[in-house]
Amino acid sequence: MEMGWLLWGTAVLLLLHVLMELSPTVNFALRMGFYCVLCLLASALAAVACLLVNGGRTVKNMRIIKAVVKTFKYFFNLRFEVKGLENFKVEGPAVVVSNHQSVLDMMGLMEVLPDNCVQVGKKELMYMGSVGLIMYLGGVIFINRKSTSSAKMVMSEVAKTMVAENVKVWVYPEGTRNCTGDLLPFKKGAFHLAVQAQVPVIPVVYSSFTTFYNPKTKLFTSGKIKVEVLPPIETKGLTSDDVTDLSDRCFNTMRETLFRLSGHPGEAKDSS
Numbered sequence: 001m002e003m004g005w006l007l008w009g010t011a012v013l014l015l016l017h018v019l020m021e022l023s024p025t026v027n028f029a030l031r032m033g034f035y036c037v038l039c040l041l042a043s044a045l046a047a048v049a050c051l052l053v054n055g056g057r058t059v060k061n062m063r064i065i066k067a068v069v070k071t072f073k074y075f076f077n078l079r080f081e082v083k084g085l086e087n088f089k090v091e092g093p094a095v096v097v098s099n100h101q102s103v104l105d106m107m108g109l110m111e112v113l114p115d116n117c118v119q120v121g122k123k124e125l126m127y128m129g130s131v132g133l134i135m136y137l138g139g140v141i142f143i144n145r146k147s148t149s150s151a152k153m154v155m156s157e158v159a160k161t162m163v164a165e166n167v168k169v170w171v172y173p174e175g176t177r178n179c180t181g182d183l184l185p186f187k188k189g190a191f192h193l194a195v196q197a198q199v200p201v202i203p204v205v206y207s208s209f210t211t212f213y214n215p216k217t218k219l220f221t222s223g224k225i226k227v228e229v230l231p232p233i234e235t236k237g238l239t240s241d242d243v244t245d246l247s248d249r250c251f252n253t254m255r256e257t258l259f260r261l262s263g264h265p266g267e268a269k270d271s272s
Helices: 002-022 024-054 061-069 072-076 105-110 123-127 129-137 149-166 189-197 240-261 267-271
Strands: 078-083 097-099 117-122 141-143 168-171 201-206 223-229
Touching: 024 072, 024 129, 061 105, 061 129, 072 078, 072 168, 078 105, 097 189, 105 201, 105 223, 117 123, 123 129, 123 141, 129 201, 141 149, 149 168, 149 189, 168 189, 189 201, 189 240, 201 240, 223 240
Parallel strands: 078 223, 097 168, 097 201, 117 141, 117 168
Antiparallel strands: 201 223
C-alpha cells in the first residue's frame, strides 16, 4: 500500500513538472500558489516566534520576520545584488521610499530592510490571516487609502512617532503595484511626512521584474534583482511649498536609476 502511494505521488510530481515546463500558465499558477502557501505558513510560525521573544507588537519583531522571509529567495531561485546599504546609516529617523512592483516585493524589502524601520501599508492587508497578523506584530502602520482625511491624520501621527521613537518609515509612493518596468506618478504623502518631521528621504530602487515575472503574460521564472539604496535627500528647512519639488526630484532620480539597473539607461531621457 505504501509503495502504491509512493508511485502515485511520484507520478503526480512528474506530471506537474511536465506541465510546468510545457505551460507558462500552469507554471505561473503553481509558483504563485506555492508562494501564497509559503507566506501563510511562514507568517504563522514567525508570529509564534515574535510573541515568544518580544511579547507583542514591536518593530523589534522585524528582525525575526526578516530572517524568515530572506529564505524565500532560495525556493524560487531569485538572486539579489545590493549596493548602497551604507546610505541607511543616517543619524535619527528617515522616510524610505521605493518602487512597488508585485506581491514578490516582500522578499526584496526584507533583503535590505534596516533596523528600526516600519512600513506603511493599506488597511486591507491587516485582514489577510497570518500574513496580516505578522504585519501587525512587526509594527506596520495601516492606513485607509479611501479616506484622505484619515490618511493625513495617520501620517501626522506617524511623523510624531517617527521622531519620538527614532524609527525609519518605509513607504511606496506609487501607492499601488506596478509591474510595467516604469514608475507611476508619486503620491505626495511620504514627502509631506518627511518635510513635516524634517527628516531625510532615502530612495531605494529595485530593477524591473519583467524579465522573470509578469502576471499579464503568466511569466514566473528565476532571475536576478538589482537593488540600490541611493544617498539621502535632506529636507531640513523645507516647507509644504517644497513638497512637489522634493517629490519630482526623487521621482526623476529613482526613474533614472530604475532604467539603469534594468539595462535600459536611455529610456529615462527618451520618455522625459
